[in-house]
Amino acid sequence: MEIGVVGLGRMGANMARRLARGQTQVIAFDSDKAARDALGNEKNVVCVESLAALATQLAGEHVILAILPAGAATEDTLAELLPMLSAGDTLVDGGNAYYKDSMARALKLSQRGLRYIDAGVSGGIHGLANGYCLMLGGTPKSIELFEPYVRILAPAPDTGWLHCGPSGAGHFAKMIHNGIQYGMMQALAEGFALLTARKDLEFDLGQLAETWRHGSAVRSRLLDLCAEILQEDDALERVAPAVADSGEGRWTVQESVALGVPTPVITMALMARFSSQGKSDYARRLLAMMRTSFSGHPTTTTITRA
Numbered sequence: 001m002e003i004g005v006v007g008l009g010r011m012g013a014n015m016a017r018r019l020a021r022g023q024t025q026v027i028a029f030d031s032d033k034a035a036r037d038a039l040g041n042e043k044n045v046v047c048v049e050s051l052a053a054l055a056t057q058l059a060g061e062h063v064i065l066a067i068l069p070a071g072a073a074t075e076d077t078l079a080e081l082l083p084m085l086s087a088g089d090t091l092v093d094g095g096n097a098y099y100k101d102s103m104a105r106a107l108k109l110s111q112r113g114l115r116y117i118d119a120g121v122s123g124g125i126h127g128l129a130n131g132y133c134l135m136l137g138g139t140p141k142s143i144e145l146f147e148p149y150v151r152i153l154a155p156a157p158d159t160g161w162l163h164c165g166p167s168g169a170g171h172f173a174k175m176i177h178n179g180i181q182y183g184m185m186q187a188l189a190e191g192f193a194l195l196t197a198r199k200d201l202e203f204d205l206g207q208l209a210e211t212w213r214h215g216s217a218v219r220s221r222l223l224d225l226c227a228e229i230l231q232e233d234d235a236l237e238r239v240a241p242a243v244a245d246s247g248e249g250r251w252t253v254q255e256s257v258a259l260g261v262p263t264p265v266i267t268m269a270l271m272a273r274f275s276s277q278g279k280s281d282y283a284r285r286l287l288a289m290m291r292t293s294f295s296g297h298p299t300t301t302t303i304t305r306a
Contacts, residue, residue, distance in 0.1 A: 120136075
């Protein structure tokens, strides 16, 4: 088997490695030479210096897996790549694109005789060893053509992947998956914050997390990560209390509003991330000033009035 892989960041490079170690010939490209060089010694991987070279080296009907950030990076790369593809080729978008963009892209490509799969991918940096969870949207024929590669990428050939439905379904499922993840992460973080606040009870947070991993109702991959983190450093004093959001949580909340389906846990988890980024600082300052104005309680800084 042979596949093209475009985008050799942490996720794309490891997916290329897993495919190659599953006896697939991988033709790989990234605009960053360092990323290409890092993969250059992998057996069954050939790194090329341009998209044109990638398209030229792939034989027969091409299957190309793009692992690129949603937005401009994906749009610009596909605009360059599409003229090099022919009817019958299959493009798999493994980035976390907005599902409506994926639906529009599928229609556009189908009008040119190209097949398109929107692939929601979960597994992160552990996917190389453990496999990736794959949520796929597209036509049955498109999925059939990509299935041999999916069976290598997944944790096991028959588990950890699903043809979710038509175009857009894969990225929609991944969007909701990430929204759920926001809520689960927030709950774990808040729980351990409560535990650490009771210094008098002398919890060993790492050992408690490890205990919960076995037989408890909250055991999960996220709890596994908590156990690893807390056993190494349960004070976390070297870590800045700021959490980024990559977009999927926002899309999930927007979808809940559009559909009229309440998602209070996911929404509040997203708001907590915004707050950690300093986006609630102004509101907090104004709250402090209002409290001072009506009650006379001092703020934590000197108030100067004209």
